[in-house]
Amino acid sequence: MKIPILALKPETEALWAELIDGIEGVLKSGQFIMGPKVAALEKDLAAYLGAKHAIAVNSGTDALVIALRAAGIGPGDEVITSAFTFFATAEAISLVGATPVFVDIDPQTFNLDPKQVAQAVTPRTKGLLPVHLYGQAANMEPLIELAEKYHLKVIEDAAQSFGGDYQGKKLGTIGHVGCFSFYPTKILGTYGDGGLIATNDDEIAEVARTLRVHGAKQNYYNEMIGYNSRLDALQAVILSVKLPHIDQWITGRRTAAHYYNQLLKDLPGIVLPYAAPYTKHVYNQYTIRVLNGKRDDLHQQLHAAGIGTMIYYPVPLHKLPVYAGTTPSLSVAEQYAEEVLSLPIWPQMEKETQATVVEKIKAFLNC
Numbered sequence: 001m002k003i004p005i006l007a008l009k010p011e012t013e014a015l016w017a018e019l020i021d022g023i024e025g026v027l028k029s030g031q032f033i034m035g036p037k038v039a040a041l042e043k044d045l046a047a048y049l050g051a052k053h054a055i056a057v058n059s060g061t062d063a064l065v066i067a068l069r070a071a072g073i074g075p076g077d078e079v080i081t082s083a084f085t086f087f088a089t090a091e092a093i094s095l096v097g098a099t100p101v102f103v104d105i106d107p108q109t110f111n112l113d114p115k116q117v118a119q120a121v122t123p124r125t126k127g128l129l130p131v132h133l134y135g136q137a138a139n140m141e142p143l144i145e146l147a148e149k150y151h152l153k154v155i156e157d158a159a160q161s162f163g164g165d166y167q168g169k170k171l172g173t174i175g176h177v178g179c180f181s182f183y184p185t186k187i188l189g190t191y192g193d194g195g196l197i198a199t200n201d202d203e204i205a206e207v208a209r210t211l212r213v214h215g216a217k218q219n220y221y222n223e224m225i226g227y228n229s230r231l232d233a234l235q236a237v238i239l240s241v242k243l244p245h246i247d248q249w250i251t252g253r254r255t256a257a258h259y260y261n262q263l264l265k266d267l268p269g270i271v272l273p274y275a276a277p278y279t280k281h282v283y284n285q286y287t288i289r290v291l292n293g294k295r296d297d298l299h300q301q302l303h304a305a306g307i308g309t310m311i312y313y314p315v316p317l318h319k320l321p322v323y324a325g326t327t328p329s330l331s332v333a334e335q336y337a338e339e340v341l342s343l344p345i346w347p348q349m350e351k352e353t354q355a356t357v358v359e360k361i362k363a364f365l366n367c
């Protein structure tokens with residue numbers, strides 16, 4: 001039996017009739033890009049997140065690029081971000097002409113360490129870009145305090161944490177602007193690319209809306225150099241069918257995570273995900289640390305046994321060829337890149353399937 005890292009089939013099958021209905025509706029409407037389906041989705045997403053504006057775009061990467069520009073960040077500016085995240089976080093900073101300044105992560109949350117952020121602020125710092133990695137919130141309060149002290153914009157990368165919260169407030173709505181991805185493997189995923197910008201700031205919203213359509217408020221009267229970053233109606237109807245189920249699916253992920261915690265708790269050399277007191281993890285990934293240099297062997301043995309696991313991420317950003325030499329050693333990010341292993345998880349995952357994964361891990365550890 002093969003166990004994938006993520007099974008999308010259960011949610012697709014459960015919603016099959018509604019999805020086909022929605023897709024048919026778009027085919028019949030003849031309106032394929034933006035239009036009323038996208039507007040309806042934006043309204044529902046704004047309500048779900050508790051944000052004044054929700055602006056749908058083409059991908060999570062585009063959401064970051066457009067949000068950074070809408071927040072006024074550009075050439076000559078520095079943006080402080082995590083060294084331990086997906087490449088797109090930093091790529092977006094570089095794409096707008098700014099410089100990503102990488103700092104180390106907090107050993108418990110795997111997210112930006114506010115103390116190190118404070119030490120990295122310079123006169124050129126213009127923004128902070130915390131990532132809520134794996135579905136776990138970064139510790140936002142000290143970051144917001146720093147941002148107020150130094151007049152910085154806070155752009156949240158919530159690509160892996162749709163539906164998660166920080167002290168009861170939805171992630172992506174705590175800083176000045178938040179960015180989400182609807183890539184198929186994310187918490188709320190579509191069947192293609194998609195992304196979202198959320199903000200309570202009218203000015204940021206207006207610039208972001210303009211940038212996504214070639215920098216024009218009115219067609220053919222372009223005011224800035226923008227992007228072609230519209231969401232299409234097919235992706236919007238799929239997301240609209242899925243959105244009402246999202247809280248139930250997040251609960252399913254949490255239940256699965258808690259069961260893993262129970263099964264894995266006393267295994268030597270395995271460190272379980274941390275439950276931060278200020279948030280409820282949404283577990284886009286269930287990521288353990290495998291100590292004593294055994295991660296790669298465990299990864300390979302699980303693969304050989306038909307169990308899909310992933311290493312998010314094998315190289316911290318400051319060690320990638322494109323950013324090599326920019327940053328001195330960041331010891332926690334470097335260590336964790338060699339220890340992290342994400343186990344199979346999805347909302348409908350069955351206990352027996354989880355038990356099979358854990359049996360194989362136990363066999364590897366000889367316990």
Ligand SMILES: *Cc1c(COP(=O)(O)O)cnc(C)c1O
Nearest residue numbers: 059060061086088089159181183
């Ligand atoms: C997925 C992801 C992105 C990029 O989103 P896309 O929709 O794939 O462009 C950015 N940041 C993080 C942390 C992600 O996980």
